Amino acid sequence: MLKRGPEELHSTPYCMNSQTEDTYQGMLPASTNDAKKAKLDSNKNLQAPPSKVVHIRNMPTEATEAEVVALGVPFGRVTNVLMLKPKNQAFLEMETEASASTMVSFYTNVTPQIRQRPVYIQYSNHRELKTDNASPQQNVAAQAALAAQPMMQQQARAGLTPGEALGGQNCVLRVIVENMLHPVTIDILYQIFNKFGTVLKIVTFTKNNYADQFQALIQYDNSISAQTAKLTLDNQNIYTACCTLRIEYSKLTNLNIKYNNDKSRDYTRPDLPSGEGLPPTIDTTAFNFGAVPGMLQ
Numbered sequence: 001m002l003k004r005g006p007e008e009l010h011s012t013p014y015c016m017n018s019q020t021e022d023t024y025q026g027m028l029p030a031s032t033n034d035a036k037k038a039k040l041d042s043n044k045n046l047q048a049p050p051s052k053v054v055h056i057r058n059m060p061t062e063a064t065e066a067e068v069v070a071l072g073v074p075f076g077r078v079t080n081v082l083m084l085k086p087k088n089q090a091f092l093e094m095e096t097e098a099s100a101s102t103m104v105s106f107y108t109n110v111t112p113q114i115r116q117r118p119v120y121i122q123y124s125n126h127r128e129l130k131t132d133n134a135s136p137q138q139n140v141a142a143q144a145a146l147a148a149q150p151m152m153q154q155q156a157r158a159g160l161t162p163g164e165a166l167g168g169q170n171c172v173l174r175v176i177v178e179n180m181l182h183p184v185t186i187d188i189l190y191q192i193f194n195k196f197g198t199v200l201k202i203v204t205f206t207k208n209n210y211a212d213q214f215q216a217l218i219q220y221d222n223s224i225s226a227q228t229a230k231l232t233l234d235n236q237n238i239y240t241a242c243c244t245l246r247i248e249y250s251k252l253t254n255l256n257i258k259y260n261n262d263k264s265r266d267y268t269r270p271d272l273p274s275g276e277g278l279p280p281t282i283d284t285t286a287f288n289f290g291a292v293p294g295m296l297q
Contacts, residue, residue: 031199034103052097053127054092054093054103054129056092057088057089059085062115062195063114064191064195064197064228067114070085070115071094072099073149076098076148077149078094079093084135091129104121107121108121115198141232148228170215170223170248172220172247172252173193173230173250175217175246182238189202190265198221199224199267200268201217201267202217203217230249233247258275259272
């Protein structure tokens with residue numbers, strides 16, 4: 001008899017309200033063999049006790065809460081989400097058991113993908129998903145993804161997949177960095193914003209050539225990621241007590257990048273010239289390069 005894949009939620013500090021959770025037998029690293037095993041396990045999903053909570057395996061490490069929530073939106077309202085990135089797993093709680101059942105039935109026949117990687121969905125033995133012990137950042141990201149469901153529903157009605165852009169609408173964010181006591185580079189912005197989806201392009205500039213009025217335009221590949229990043233990062237500090245992010249939607253729908261350098265970057269066009277000889281975005285001699293507090297992770 002085929003066995004269901006092990007759930008790892010109970011091997012973490014998160015508290016679950018369940019009396020019938022699986023006994024953990026170990027989880028193989030995400031690999032081809034694990035993917036094949038997960039696919040075989042999916043054949044048994046419909047014989048497992050139905051639950052509002054679904055278990056998703058073989059997740060890409062870089063996947064976001066928004067991308068996971070988008071899997072459930074076509075079938076009903078998602079009420080909670082939990083990512084276990086080190087285990088390449090995630091959990092979704094649907095509003096009703098019926099919507100979860102429809103989701104599992106559909107994805108048993110049609111294997112979904114996140115970032116070109118197949119993921120495998122089955123019922124969880126947990127009856128309810130509790131994330132009280134999740135980190136504050138996880139809770140903020142989860143709430144932002146859940147709040148983005150109306151936009152995801154628009155995409156679903158338009159026949160778009162979770163990874164497709166909604167006509168470019170709200171895919172570009174305008175970011176202002178206030179109280180900039182430490183330098184902020186394109187690489188730092190990419191590191192922070194790419195956690196919420198695929199960043200395509202970044203342009204940085206200063207208002208009236210003042211280094212302390214640093215701004216950036218950041219373009220995502222879809223509006224869900226942009227909305228999630230805005231909801232999560234707005235008013236957050238990059239460094240402790242400084243470099244505060246103020247985020248709004250840009251009126252632009254696409255950024256035209258000519259050079260890949262310290263002022264602009266098109267991650268879809270690594271062949272662009274650097275435009276050597278152009279002045280730097282910021283005069284870094286104006287900053288104190290002493291000990292830098294912990295950066296926003």
